[in-house]
Amino acid sequence: MSIASVIDHTLLKPEATRDQIVQLxxxxxxxxxxxxxxxxxxxxxxxxxxxxxxxxxxxxxxFPLGAASTHAKAAEATYAVQDGADxxxxxxxxxxxxxxxxxAVRDDIAAVVEAAQGRCVKVILETCLLSDEEIRIAGKLAVDAGASFVKTSTGFSSGGATVETVALMAQSVAGRCQVKASGGIHTAAEAKAMIEAGATRIGTSSGVAIVEG
Known part of the structure; x- marks a missing residue:
């Protein structure tokens, strides 16, 4: 497995231009x-x-707060699928x-899973705002709601992925879903460390630097 094959090449800045999206x-x-x-x-x-x-x-x-209503999230997911999201x-x-x-948390996730119509749903926990016990609970809720992945971070809060948190998430879901590490991953060494800790997907805006470095 190459590192490139597990990277979600990401650009979520609000000022992103069409030319940047095409380049991505x-x-x-x-x-x-x-x-x-x-x-x-x-x-x-x-x-x-x-x-x-x-x-x-x-x-x-x-994105990035998670605080929209469940109806709004489900509607956004429905339209994203119609537009071609995988x-x-x-x-x-x-x-x-x-x-x-x-x-309520479980139902919120389940509504997006239903709207996704069988497509992969990754649940961003924003782990920098949670205790270890809350991370464990969130992982169980995501699994129970039918999610495909739990994911560390948006990259827009006070912290990103850490090796310790990825390992905790992998332990808490125990193979019932996968783990995505995202937020603050800029080098191949950092990406490899996340994979060794249990991540099977890496979200980063530094994908080219990682694979070329």
Whole structure:
């Protein structure tokens, strides 16, 4: 397995231009990345550019706060699928989780899973805001709701992925879903460390530097 094949080549900055999105797709095709991950306004354009390639179109749902209503997240997921998204990275409702509203958190995830119609759903936990026990609980809720992955971070909060957190997440889901490490991964050594800790997907805006370095 090459590092390139597990990288979600990511550009989620609000100021991203069309030219940058086109370049992102070109780089992903050239290097054989797993997916191109963009905000949902770019999904239709990205999916068209990736037709007849092995690179998947990934988008984010409820990003970056996770605090949109469940109805809004499900609607965003529905339209993303219609526009050609193959994978959906949704942000968990962190406030509900920390309040102990676990049924609401599970139902929030399940609504996006249903809207995804069998496509891969990755649940972003934003682990820098959670305790170890909350990370374990969130992993169980994601599994119970039918998610394909749990993911460390948006990259827009106070911290990103750490080896320790990835290992904790991998232990907590125990093979019932996969783990994506994202946020602050800039080098091949950092990416390899995340994979050794249990990640099977890497989200990064430094994909080209990682594979060429």
């Amino acid at each position: 797709c070109t780089e992903a095709i050239t290097h054989g990345f797993a997916s191109v991950c963009v905000n949902s306004c770019w999904v239709s354009e990205v999916s068209e550019r990736l037709v007849a390639t092995d690179v998947r179109t990934c988008t984010v749902i409820g 994978e959906l990275d949704m942000v968990i409702n962190i406030g509900w989780l920390r309040s102990g509203d676990y049924d």
